[in-house]
Amino acid sequence: MNPGRRLLCGLIAASSVIGLAIAAEAPLRIVVGFPPGGALDILARVIGQRLTETLGRPVVVENQPGAGSLIAAQAVARAQPDDSTILLAPVVVPAFFPALYPKMSFDPVRDLTPVAELGDFSLALVTAPTVRAGDLVEFIEYAKARPGTVNYGSMSAGTPSHFLGVMLNRAAGLDMLHIPYKGAAPVLIAVQSGEIQAAIVTSGEAVELHKQGRIRILGVTGKERSPLLPDVATMSQAVPRLRDMEDVSLWYGFFAPKGTNAIQAERLNQALAAALKAPEVQRQIAQQDLRTRYPSAAEFAERVRLDNEVWGGIIRTTGFTLEQ
16 A cells, blocks of 8 residues: 555544544435436445445435436535535546536536446447347448448447447448437347347346347457356457457446545545445446446546546547537
8 A cells, every 4th residue: 555545544544433423414315317227226226225334324326317417417516525425427427528518517527526436337339130240340341331321329329339339430440320319228129120230338238138149249348358248259359450449448436526525535435345345236236247446536536537538539529519
């Protein structure tokens, strides 16, 4: 442990009595920007149950769905930095929103404090079994032979699944057309029915349909194969010129309001890390094909900063924006 981290941990320990006193007074709200029953909501509730035991205080999950977590993020950004409210959100909040919403009324990087990383996830390129492409190489050949006529569906405009398609078009020299849907369920229905030829979704949401033979996963992002999909190569393994797909940074994380200090952030970070390591939480994480790393709050903040630069640059080159 480096001296700075050791000092911070000492300060956290010294402040634990104060923290517990604050904790006893009010429940901790985990705000989620998606409806009840979704993948992130389920994770929040499992983690919340464990946090109740870890912190010795009530933990409640509050759903504020809309605009891919924009509404929830705005609510937490305006909350008081008193250890009573945290946001659980995907990478899009700090890394995509500043580029997507030029007229946004708040700045997710400035107005939210990174606290803890939940885990990394991968995106998967999927097709219906009727598409004449047994692997990623064959699909690229298939799409190249049909410029401007092959459609790929995303989980929504402005999401990682949208911009991964942009990256794939550029890296592989394709001209696929983007069709946005409202979530993973409708886009997966569309690809199964043949309404679209391909889709990009999180790997965790595609695993069971792939195993049932209802869709075919052609490749996943990241450096390593998914333990749930050992038969599926990463995109860069299948097609070496898709090397950039190894470095696509996708994750879920926890954020506190602006004004949360380093001691508060690291105290929450350690409580969340303990909750994430619980067996029942790990089972849910594995089912959703997530990978956990447990960085400190400061390390997570640095990743947020870098991803804001990288994804912001990709998005701005497309000229694509959204209205708040």
